[in-house]
Amino acid sequence: MVFSYLYVHIPFCLQKCNYCDFVSFTNGSEESMVIYSQLLENEISFWQKQNTLGNLQTVYFGGGTPSIMPVDCLAHFLSCLPLDKNAEISLEANPATLNIQKLRALKQCGFNRISIGLQSFHEGLLKSMGRLHDANDGMIMVENARKAGFDNINIDLMYGLPGQTIDIWRDTLRKAIALQTEHISVYGLHLEESTPWGKAEASGALLLPEEDASLAMWQITHHVLAKAGFENYEIANYARPGFACRHNLAYWQREDYLGIGLAAASCWQNKRWVNTENWQTYTQCWQNHTCAPYEEEVLTMGQVLAERIFLGLRLKNGICIAEIEEQFGVDLRTRFYKDMLPLFQNDLLAEKDGFWYLTQRGKLLANEVFAVFLP
Amino acid sequence: MTTQQETTRNFCIIAHIDHGKSTLADRLLEYTGALSAREMTKQVLDNMDLEKERGITIKLKAIRVKYKADDGIEYTLNLIDTPGHVDFNYEVSRSLAACEGALLVVDAAQGIEAQTLANVYLALENDLEIIPVINKIDLPSANPEEVKRQIEEVIGLDTSNAILTSAKTGVGTKEILEAIVKYIPPPQGDRHAPLQALIFDSHFDAYKGAIPYVRVVNGSIKPGMQIRMMGTGKVAEVTEVGVLTPAIKQVASLDGGDVGFLAAQIKNVKDTQVGDTITDDKNPAPLELPGYRKANPMVYCGLYPLDTSEYNELKDALEKLQLNDAALIYEPETSLALGFGFRCGFLGLLHMEIVRERLERENGLDLLVTAPSVNYRITTTEGEILEVDNPVNLPDVQKIGYIEEPYVKATILVPSEFVGSIMELTRERRGTFINMEYITEKRVMLTYELPLSEIIYDFFDQLKSRTKGYASLDYELCGYRESDLVKLDILVNGEVVDALSCIVHRDKAYQRGRALAYKLARLIPRQMFEVPIQAAIGNKVIARETVKALRKNVLEKCYGGDISRKRKLLEKQKEGKKRMKQVGSVEIPQEAFMAVLEIDE
Numbered sequence: 001m002v003f004s005y006l007y008v009h010i011p012f013c014l015q016k017c018n019y020c021d022f023v024s025f026t027n028g029s030e031e032s033m034v035i036y037s038q039l040l041e042n043e044i045s046f047w048q049k050q051n052t053l054g055n056l057q058t059v060y061f062g063g064g065t066p067s068i069m070p071v072d073c074l075a076h077f078l079s080c081l082p083l084d085k086n087a088e089i090s091l092e093a094n095p096a097t098l099n100i101q102k103l104r105a106l107k108q109c110g111f112n113r114i115s116i117g118l119q120s121f122h123e124g125l126l127k128s129m130g131r132l133h134d135a136n137d138g139m140i141m142v143e144n145a146r147k148a149g150f151d152n153i154n155i156d157l158m159y160g161l162p163g164q165t166i167d168i169w170r171d172t173l174r175k176a177i178a179l180q181t182e183h184i185s186v187y188g189l190h191l192e193e194s195t196p197w198g199k200a201e202a203s204g205a206l207l208l209p210e211e212d213a214s215l216a217m218w219q220i221t222h223h224v225l226a227k228a229g230f231e232n233y234e235i236a237n238y239a240r241p242g243f244a245c246r247h248n249l250a251y252w253q254r255e256d257y258l259g260i261g262l263a264a265a266s267c268w269q270n271k272r273w274v275n276t277e278n279w280q281t282y283t284q285c286w287q288n289h290t291c292a293p294y295e296e297e298v299l300t301m302g303q304v305l306a307e308r309i310f311l312g313l314r315l316k317n318g319i320c321i322a323e324i325e326e327q328f329g330v331d332l333r334t335r336f337y338k339d340m341l342p343l344f345q346n347d348l349l350a351e352k353d354g355f356w357y358l359t360q361r362g363k364l365l366a367n368e369v370f371a372v373f374l375p
Numbered sequence: 376m377t378t379q380q381e382t383t384r385n386f387c388i389i390a391h392i393d394h395g396k397s398t399l400a401d402r403l404l405e406y407t408g409a410l411s412a413r414e415m416t417k418q419v420l421d422n423m424d425l426e427k428e429r430g431i432t433i434k435l436k437a438i439r440v441k442y443k444a445d446d447g448i449e450y451t452l453n454l455i456d457t458p459g460h461v462d463f464n465y466e467v468s469r470s471l472a473a474c475e476g477a478l479l480v481v482d483a484a485q486g487i488e489a490q491t492l493a494n495v496y497l498a499l500e501n502d503l504e505i506i507p508v509i510n511k512i513d514l515p516s517a518n519p520e521e522v523k524r525q526i527e528e529v530i531g532l533d534t535s536n537a538i539l540t541s542a543k544t545g546v547g548t549k550e551i552l553e554a555i556v557k558y559i560p561p562p563q564g565d566r567h568a569p570l571q572a573l574i575f576d577s578h579f580d581a582y583k584g585a586i587p588y589v590r591v592v593n594g595s596i597k598p599g600m601q602i603r604m605m606g607t608g609k610v611a612e613v614t615e616v617g618v619l620t621p622a623i624k625q626v627a628s629l630d631g632g633d634v635g636f637l638a639a640q641i642k643n644v645k646d647t648q649v650g651d652t653i654t655d656d657k658n659p660a661p662l663e664l665p666g667y668r669k670a671n672p673m674v675y676c677g678l679y680p681l682d683t684s685e686y687n688e689l690k691d692a693l694e695k696l697q698l699n700d701a702a703l704i705y706e707p708e709t710s711l712a713l714g715f716g717f718r719c720g721f722l723g724l725l726h727m728e729i730v731r732e733r734l735e736r737e738n739g740l741d742l743l744v745t746a747p748s749v750n751y752r753i754t755t756t757e758g759e760i761l762e763v764d765n766p767v768n769l770p771d772v773q774k775i776g777y778i779e780e781p782y783v784k785a786t787i788l789v790p791s792e793f794v795g796s797i798m799e800l801t802r803e804r805r806g807t808f809i810n811m812e813y814i815t816e817k818r819v820m821l822t823y824e825l826p827l828s829e830i831i832y833d834f835f836d837q838l839k840s841r842t843k844g845y846a847s848l849d850y851e852l853c854g855y856r857e858s859d860l861v862k863l864d865i866l867v868n869g870e871v872v873d874a875l876s877c878i879v880h881r882d883k884a885y886q887r888g889r890a891l892a893y894k895l896a897r898l899i900p901r902q903m904f905e906v907p908i909q910a911a912i913g914n915k916v917i918a919r920e921t922v923k924a925l926r927k928n929v930l931e932k933c934y935g936g937d938i939s940r941k942r943k944l945l946e947k948q949k950e951g952k953k954r955m956k957q958v959g960s961v962e963i964p965q966e967a968f969m970a971v972l973e974i975d976e
Contacts, residue, residue, distance in 0.1 A: 264935070265936045265937035364929055
């Protein structure tokens, strides 16, 4: 077992957003962050002792809000890692936690990609989402990141938000393009039951855009970003040539990866496991250098195959039929023929040069396509 | 000297649903020490999960208890339970035939209800001694004197020996037991005569085979004896006889007047038909006991496995269930839309629901149930008579001379202020008014004749909602009447879905067609393409709705590499699809096939 891709979860935020159900705490003191980063080092050394870390190709700090961490901690953690010299080292960041000095320090200690959660440029929407920054903070931080030397910047945007109109969205896209980042991620709002917005939706108190409006936002996104030189290399991700996120590509190509930290997910061949979400349990175990509990799932071959297909189909070029057939020793056309037929007939899936890929319509109905391949 | 026969009392409890029959039975068992209060799980007689959940008794059972009366003698009391729902009236009559007396339980606050009357008439037909028991006297709204008056005036029973009780608090339990001993006659019958025992119920035990529950009329049954079912001719050797106390207790013999069960390694419940007489093979009785009329199904529907490969499992499950439910009938049928399945006949809608739930729960099956239908009688232009319980089998219009449908005589008891509502409801349901009688100053008994098909479409719910829950209903078949009926077809994506067809009165066809198309358009989830839904009579389309194409279903976010979470969402979606039936290229959820029952016109 050797991993080349590493995910690190940082479970701290200044404030919880109304749509977010990731594991994070808003009451973390600097002291607890320092402790946490020591525990991350303990966890990584556990894996290192077993020779399971290869030359790391990517390291991705996700959260939560990784940029909330003291830079010293992040720097020290990075210094413990066996990094490839061309490794992509990404940090998710919230504008409200950044300033130019911090950005410089982050660049200095090795981060070469920064992903800034702007979400919107509309003050009202930012406020209702529970974001602590305004539109201007967001734009300034992108410029500051540039000044600090980051030449691979992503911004996250969200559409389909309550109260969002098509015009607001057009304006958001225009401002996003003007920032000239290398990468833009665009996520449609997905309501999770446990979140404030999820609960509001269940009680009928959330006024979401009409389906037609949401669809229009999606279509406008494709059109506008393509015109601005972005390639829609994955369902929700757009990048200038050569700037696709290598860490996320590893997920979609179903590579093995190690996740460390609270609630972090890992994958090794047919096994997937997720670390405990319980702060007490996690800290007590790793303080004693013992492995904290995790929930493991052993996948059947059918499930692995399904994942390989539906993850691969998220990418622009889709999946190479022959490659998967060789890897799994199955004839895909025979195995899925009956269920796949309607996908081709309804113009969701297409075949070209030995690849299956999602059509534009197929991207919109991707879950309908993916479900077909599940056992 | 008192013989065992003289100290035996066989009785049952009859009551309108919710008047407290099961609680009272529990109280009697508790009082006689058959069960300690701690052993009492709530309501022992209702031992199927379904019965407990729904608070109704479905299968009857006989329980034996000992009671030492004030006269110093220890009596053997056999309590034979009866079902309380109108669907199971037929089973009530079976238990009545095994008793000499009945406790008539009436709710002290609600008074006489429709099923109280129906049950009393059954009991009187069986020459039973009836002891009125006025229950729930602890309720603030209880009015026992008024209820007594109703019993005297409406039923014509003497209430001077009526017992006031609260099964909830236990008041009056002893008085009931004393009354049973005092007023209910001991069983007659000669235990030295050749054996005659009436099978009033049976169930199937995986180890012991079919277990008939019997009332021994003459003679006795012992282990080792060769018995013969006089109706089926089946001969078997008795391995065990016993009673329920309510725990199973083996006894040396069941003698004239006794109620109990026997086991004889009978492989097939069909060999021990309810109503058949068991006799001694070596010393047979000359005559069978009067049996029961066969239970006739009132409603029919198709049962199909959602997963077509589970057809054989469904077949086995039906066979198994029929062992314990002789009223269930089924035969294979094939639907163009649904594939292979079974046409099943039920005593009523509740029976249908119970059967479906048991098939699903006890066998892990996912079933699709088509809209229930009644049995129509068609006389063709050539004078041939056809019975049709599936709309699909209705002959071409040109070949139909006329159609007759089953009618019921319905008795509705209701506070007089709701008479207007009842008249309106029955008019909507093509009812014919027969009679109206004031049973008290404020309560009215209405009698109507109604098409059975109108009763099975949410009549009971409507009745309850339009009378604030005060109306009660009982009905029985009263024959066939000619009606102007047509077949209403439903087309999904341009194709007739045979399982959605129904037979309706011509005057209602347009309304029903529009309502059904509307409802279906809201039940069928959006597909990858637009799906038109049409209602048609013959070739004429009378209503059209559209299910718009699904336009967006994609999960964009990445969950920080937690792919399991993504996969689980997809698995859930796929699971949902498995709960639907693929008809042509359209996925139709199970509920759609029952939509016709729930349409709000």
